[in-house]
Amino acid sequence: MEDTIVAIATPLGTGAISIIKISGSEAIEIVSKVFKGKNLNKQNSHTIHYGFIMDEKEKIDEVLVSLFLAPKTYTKEDIVEINCHGGIATTNRILEVIIKAGARFAEPGEFTKRAYLNGRIDLIEAEGVMDLIEAKTEKMRKVALNQLDGNVSKKINELRENIKAILANIEVNIDYPEYEDEILITNKMIKEQMKIINTKIAKIVSASQQGKIIKEGIKVLILGKPNVGKSSILNKLLNENKAIVTNIPGTTRDIVEGTINIEGILFKITDTAGIRKTNNLVEKIGVKKSVELISESDLIIYTIEKSKELDEEDIKIIKKIKNKPKIIFLNKNDSKIKSKEIKLKNEIIVEGNTIEEDGLKELKEKIINLFKLDKLEEKDFNFLTNSNQIALLKKIVSISKNIDKKLEENFPIDIIEIDIKEIFNILGFIIGENGDQEIINYIFKNFCLGK
Numbered sequence: 046m047e048d049t050i051v052a053i054a055t056p057l058g059t060g061a062i063s064i065i066k067i068s069g070s071e072a073i074e075i076v077s078k079v080f081k082g083k084n085l086n087k088q089n090s091h092t093i094h095y096g097f098i099m100d101e102k103e104k105i106d107e108v109l110v111s112l113f114l115a116p117k118t119y120t121k122e123d124i125v126e127i128n129c130h131g132g133i134a135t136t137n138r139i140l141e142v143i144i145k146a147g148a149r150f151a152e153p154g155e156f157t158k159r160a161y162l163n164g165r166i167d168l169i170e171a172e173g174v175m176d177l178i179e180a181k182t183e184k185m186r187k188v189a190l191n192q193l194d195g196n197v198s199k200k201i202n203e204l205r206e207n208i209k210a211i212l213a214n215i216e217v218n219i220d221y222p223e224y225e226d227e228i229l230i231t232n233k234m235i236k237e238q239m240k241i242i243n244t245k246i247a248k249i250v251s252a253s254q255q256g257k258i259i260k261e262g263i264k265v266l267i268l269g270k271p272n273v274g275k276s277s278i279l280n281k282l283l284n285e286n287k288a289i290v291t292n293i294p295g296t297t298r299d300i301v302e303g304t305i306n307i308e309g310i311l312f313k314i315t316d317t318a319g320i321r322k323t324n325n326l327v328e329k330i331g332v333k334k335s336v337e338l339i340s341e342s343d344l345i346i347y348t349i350e351k352s353k354e355l356d357e358e359d360i361k362i363i364k365k366i367k368n369k370p371k372i373i374f375l376n377k378n379d380s381k382i383k384s385k386e387i388k389l390k391n392e393i394i395v396e397g398n399t400i401e402e403d404g405l406k407e408l409k410e411k412i413i414n415l416f417k418l419d420k421l422e423e424k425d426f427n428f429l430t431n432s433n434q435i436a437l438l439k440k441i442v443s444i445s446k447n448i449d450k451k452l453e454e455n456f457p458i459d460i461i462e463i464d465i466k467e468i469f470n471i472l473g474f475i476i477g478e479n480g481d482q483e484i485i486n487y488i489f490k491n492f493c494l495g496k
């Protein structure tokens with residue numbers, strides 16, 4: 046935190062401008078050493094200044110320098126931003142010059158980490174910053190902005206206040222047990238208060254499951270035997286000829302992926318090598334990869350040719366994906382060959398073909414229903430999207446159940462108090478108030494450079 050840090054805030058590549066960001070107590074002093082223009086030490090906060098970046102006597106670029114003086118800045122430290130000409134050579138050279146003048150190259154997310162450590166934002170809001178940068182759909186953007194605005198933090202803080210009130214009551218009861226007129230904490234009362242809190246938490250947990258879908262999208266795996274039309278389905282869903290389609294079984298060997306947006310949710314669709322026994326080494330590796338992908342996927346589209354009966358191979362694969370959400374796609378229903386009856390109970394089945402594009406719309410509708418995507422309530426975006434934080438919330442749910450049990454069995458109040466205090470602490474971890482290093486590192490290590 047003592048160091049003044051620097052990073053390139055814009056993507057490295059060809060572009061009109063690049064922004065180099067410097068934060069720390071020596072930001073102005075460091076930039077002044079290499080800036081030819083007005084004396085930056087004498088300028089007001091939130092002003093922009095024209096000049097040149099120099100390396101000794103060599104002119105590096107014509108720039109605009111923005112000044113932001115502490116504490117009203119992103120990091121609460123002095124910040125200088127240099128707008129220079131875009132492109133790799135200029136941007137990198139300016140970065141070099143600034144480092145030579147005394148700044149240290151920033152770690153990923155270090156600016157936001159400072160905003161957090163200096164108390165300007167909490168962990169949920171920090172997470173919102175990153176989510177906003179990574180948002181690829183309107184829904185993702187709205188969720189992230191809501192988080193960044195502190196609405197989710199507000200919910201967690203409310204819960205903490207509620208818990209604090211219960212704890213205060215317990216304290217009174219423990220300290221002055223003989224005071225008849227003090228509110229006597231009975232187990233029944235704690236139970237009622239905890240019930241209200243539990244309902245609130247349950248609501249956030251259930252919303253968070255959906256939030257995860259919005260943030261991370263849904264991973265779809267197209268599986269089936271060779272030549273049933275998997276690659277054709279991928280191409281039709283993506284509306285792009287991404288995978289090679291031929292009538293030669295075993296054409297697809299590598300994993301082919303693409304992304305589509307259905308109802309504001311990102312679907313990462315993966316086409317795989319058809320699963321079969323093969324002696325071809327390359328195909329074998331492909332088949333192995335297909336099977337490995339099963340556990341990581343959220344949805345499997347299992348493809349069968351409508352005119353063919355399920356054979357042993359099919360049944361073997363279907364067994365492997367028994368516990369996965371899946372849709373069976375009966376392909377090639379345009380074929381003149383009489384179709385066989387498919388004996389699959391309790392499965393969602395869609396039939397169609399990729400030549401006349403029959404059934405693909407229905408396939409999408411079934412996906413929407415399966416994940417209840419049409420019911421994602423936009424107005425209630427108050428949930429957590431980080432799986433670590435969701436796990437913490439679930440831990441609270443289980444502690445809470447334990448409290449209930451102990452109350453039932455009339456445990457002494459000071460024992461129950463320990464559990465309630467733990468809930469209070471865990472809520473603190475979620476917003477980052479107790480500064481748990483592991484959670485902090487986990488969140489910031491996924492940040493991009495320059496933010």
Ligand SMILES: Nc1nc2c(ncn2[C@@H]2O[C@H](COP(=O)(O)OP(=O)(O)O)[C@@H](O)[C@H]2O)c(=O)[nH]1
Nearest residue numbers: 272273274275276277290291292377398399400
């Ligand atoms: N008649 C018919 N042929 C199809 C259909 N979908 C794919 N095919 C053909 O089936 C063959 C295998 O398709 P492909 O998508 O490569 O199957 P994959 O091996 O499962 O990826 C190709 O010749 C396709 O043109 C369909 O719906 N109807």
Ligand SMILES: [Mg+2]
Nearest residue numbers: 275276296297
């Ligand atoms: Mg294929």
